[in-house]
Amino acid sequence: MNLDKHRIEQIKNSVNIVDIINSYVPLKNNGKNHFACCPFHNEKTPSFTVEENNQFYHCFGCGAHGDVIGFVMAYEGLEFIDALKRLDSTLEFMPSESINKNIKRASYKTAFKLPESHKQNKVKSEKAISYCLDVSLFGLEKYIHDTAVLYPIYTAENELVNMVVFKYGQPRSFIAGGPSYNGFTPIIKNESKNFVACVSLADGRLIAETYNVNVAVCWDELVMKYICIWNNGNLNIKPAIRDCDDDYLCYEMDWIKLSPGDANKNIKIKNMGVLI
Numbered sequence: 262m263n264l265d266k267h268r269i270e271q272i273k274n275s276v277n278i279v280d281i282i283n284s285y286v287p288l289k290n291n292g293k294n295h296f297a298c299c300p301f302h303n304e305k306t307p308s309f310t311v312e313e314n315n316q317f318y319h320c321f322g323c324g325a326h327g328d329v330i331g332f333v334m335a336y337e338g339l340e341f342i343d344a345l346k347r348l349d350s351t352l353e354f355m356p357s358e359s360i361n362k363n364i365k366r367a368s369y370k371t372a373f374k375l376p377e378s379h380k381q382n383k384v385k386s387e388k389a390i391s392y393c394l395d396v397s398l399f400g401l402e403k404y405i406h407d408t409a410v411l412y413p414i415y416t417a418e419n420e421l422v423n424m425v426v427f428k429y430g431q432p433r434s435f436i437a438g439g440p441s442y443n444g445f446t447p448i449i450k451n452e453s454k455n456f457v458a459c460v461s462l463a464d465g466r467l468i469a470e471t472y473n474v475n476v477a478v479c480w481d482e483l484v485m486k487y488i489c490i491w492n493n494g495n496l497n498i499k500p501a502i503r504d505c506d507d508d509y510l511c512y513e514m515d516w517i518k519l520s521p522g523d524a525n526k527n528i529k530i531k532n533m534g535v536l537i
Contacts, residue, residue: 275360278316278329301325381422382437389436400449414444442487445477458485459501
């Protein structure tokens with residue numbers, strides 16, 4: 262089998278994860294998702310969900326998560342290439358109408374695109390810090406220059422890429438022109454590499470102090486989505502969300518619940534997983 266990227270994507274787009282998983286585990290439809298008892302751990306109440314629109318599966322019980330290739334690998338104990346071969350052979354038995362429907366569905370999926378405003382500039386950021394007074398406190402880096410307060414933005418590899426700037430009476434701004442989609446302002450509370458993500462510095466401080474966990478302040482909902490979803494699990498970061506946030510963050514991931522407009526008085530933990 263030729264394992265070029267085009268062929269891999271062709272196989273993934275030509276099968277429907279619901280059809281494939283249903284052939285292994287009987288699924289029940291409930292709205293936009295399909296549910297079953299998880300095949301990867303013993304349970305009596307279904308916590309295993311398959312979302313057709315985004316073509317992924319997730320178990321709220323054991324945390325199993327992935328795409329159709331990952332499921333076949335995990336369920337059958339196969340290596341990546343063998344799982345692809347299994348899916349490739351499945352296509353031979355699928356009616357062409359189903360394949361065309363799946364390919365059309367895949368074409369409508371919106372891939373992540375970096376907004377023009379979300380810029381990075383390591384040189385500008387380092388230069389800005391050199392002009393500032395370091396007043397870091399309580400695990401959060403903080404700098405002052407004249408009347409401005411600045412917080413550095415780092416990537417998961419600890420590379421400085423931007424700085425968010427606050428001035429009294431003015432909206433926040435950024436040294437490099439935008440929030441920097443793959444960076445965040447870390448509040449370090451322990452030696453763990455796990456983080457809780459939020460978009461408010463006040464919420465970040467509250468979570469960090471209350472639960473003694475590291476917090477990644479993303480400054481922007483799109484940045485938090487990128488870090489928590491589109492990094493494909495490479496980062497150990499889970500989102501803190503509000504009731505008004507989108508359904509994917511609210512229902513398809515482990516999360517910290519923040520009560521809207523009242524985070525300082527009512528904060529609840531749900532499915533923290535490795536973060537506790």
